[in-house]
Amino acid sequence: MILMSIENRIGPPVEGKDFYGRKKELEIANRLLDSGHSLLLSAPRRIGKSSLAKRLIEDKKAQGWKCVYIDLEQTTTEDGFLNLIIEHFERNHIWRQITDGMLQGAKAILDRINKISIGPVGLDLSSPEKKEDLYKSLKELIRHDEETFIVVDELTLFLGVLLRSDGGEEKVSFILNWLRSLRQVAGTRVRWLFCGSVGLKNFTASLNLSYAINDLTDFRLDELTPEEARGLMKGLCQGEGMDMDEESIIYALEKLHWNIPYFIQILFSKLRDNYTGAVSKEDIDTAYRQLCSESYLNTWSERLVEYREMERPARLILNGLSARKSGLRRETLLGILMTGQDPSHAGETDLLLSKVLEMLENDGYLLRKGSVRSFRSPLLRDYWYGKFVQ
Numbered sequence: 212m213i214l215m216s217i218e219n220r221i222g223p224p225v226e227g228k229d230f231y232g233r234k235k236e237l238e239i240a241n242r243l244l245d246s247g248h249s250l251l252l253s254a255p256r257r258i259g260k261s262s263l264a265k266r267l268i269e270d271k272k273a274q275g276w277k278c279v280y281i282d283l284e285q286t287t288t289e290d291g292f293l294n295l296i297i298e299h300f301e302r303n304h305i306w307r308q309i310t311d312g313m314l315q316g317a318k319a320i321l322d323r324i325n326k327i328s329i330g331p332v333g334l335d336l337s338s339p340e341k342k343e344d345l346y347k348s349l350k351e352l353i354r355h356d357e358e359t360f361i362v363v364d365e366l367t368l369f370l371g372v373l374l375r376s377d378g379g380e381e382k383v384s385f386i387l388n389w390l391r392s393l394r395q396v397a398g399t400r401v402r403w404l405f406c407g408s409v410g411l412k413n414f415t416a417s418l419n420l421s422y423a424i425n426d427l428t429d430f431r432l433d434e435l436t437p438e439e440a441r442g443l444m445k446g447l448c449q450g451e452g453m454d455m456d457e458e459s460i461i462y463a464l465e466k467l468h469w470n471i472p473y474f475i476q477i478l479f480s481k482l483r484d485n486y487t488g489a490v491s492k493e494d495i496d497t498a499y500r501q502l503c504s505e506s507y508l509n510t511w512s513e514r515l516v517e518y519r520e521m522e523r524p525a526r527l528i529l530n531g532l533s534a535r536k537s538g539l540r541r542e543t544l545l546g547i548l549m550t551g552q553d554p555s556h557a558g559e560t561d562l563l564l565s566k567v568l569e570m571l572e573n574d575g576y577l578l579r580k581g582s583v584r585s586f587r588s589p590l591l592r593d594y595w596y597g598k599f600v601q
């Protein structure tokens with residue numbers, strides 16, 4: 212095997228030669244896209260969704276497809292959503308040219324889109340009729356006759372924010388239905404990939420909107436294969452000219468247990484900062500301990516804000532589980548949530564527990580074996596214990 216050198220990147224999605232592995236996933240995703248499927252990638256935080264999406268864009272560009280990457284984390288409003296779409300579609304030539312048969316409203320909008328370099332397109336969403344017309348015109352304007360790949364990142368996050376705004380439920384439903392209608396244009400050659408860190412499925416189900424995404428093919432992303440995990444660690448060492456033998460690499464990966472690229476990258480960055488010569492097991496233990504007490508993993512705590520009224524029970528559960536390597540049974544977790552509560556709330560709390568556990572599983576915090584839940588990642592567990600319990 213040729214040893215690749217990979218640069219240590221922690222935070223933003225990795226691109227180009229810093230993207231490592233995911234061979235199988237890329238193969239499957241490419242095959243699905245080629246055969247006309249649109250995909251839903253809803254996977255835990257920091258798994259590498261955006262990186263994979265960007266890599267797929269590189270693949271498709273190389274095949275001559277038009278590609279668009281829209282990150283909805285940049286906006287919180289419907290107007291912002293539409294302007295992002297308009298701008299990115301304009302930049303990547305997804306809009307049609309004006310033709311004679313085109314609807315008057317669509318023509319007028321296209322006229323404004325063509326002048327987008329001057330500033331954002333003013334959109335009139337003031338009445339339901341105007342809004343309907345606008346979305347209809349935009350739909351009419353999209354080219355469907357060329358191979359096109361559109362990635363919409365952080366869809367769930369955006370819809371969650373939108374839901375909390377005035378008339379949120381209707382806005383969310385409108386957008387999901389509109390996106391669905393775009394995928395249903397006969398003979399379309401446009402394929403979509405939607406990414407979200409929180410379960411979009413739970414979200415749509417709770418709003419009775421499951422049908423609006425049921426044409427999407429589920430796409431899963433999890434930890435790296437053992438070979439890829441080793442390859443990533445080796446490549447990073449190579450990039451820094453560091454000496455870390457096979458045994459130490461295996462020791463480090465076993466210590467992480469859940470080998471998502473992000474955890475490998477942050478552990479590596481500590482090893483590099485402390486490096487004085489061939490990496491030893493003690494060096495790995497030290498780096499691991501440092502990670503537990505630093506801020507790299509804060510995002511796992513911060514993102515719990517998205518759980519809203521379920522944030523508190525989620526934290527109680529995580530606190531309880533962080534003290535127990537082997538995990539806890541569901542009854543025990545229910546007991547934790549019931550502490551100090553009136554026994555008459557037991558039914559309600561039981562339901563809440565089910566919801567919270569499902570979300571924590573979906574988001575990669577927890578693992579379930581029968582009725583026992585435990586932290587999926589020892590690193591996250593030790594971090595959590597040190598930060599919130601000890």
Ligand SMILES: Nc1ncnc2c1ncn2[C@@H]1O[C@H](COP(=O)(O)OP(=O)(O)OP(=O)(O)O)[C@@H](O)[C@H]1O
Nearest residue numbers: 220221222223231256257258259260261262472473
């Ligand atoms: N294929 C990869 N090769 C190397 N490093 C990777 C890869 N995928 C992810 N990473 C590492 O994980 C980090 C997070 O990746 P990325 O932003 O793609 O994840 P994400 O799932 O989109 O995260 P979020 O849930 O925060 O949006 C990167 O900064 C990088 O350190």
Ligand SMILES: [Mg+2]
Nearest residue numbers: 260261262364
């Ligand atoms: Mg991302």
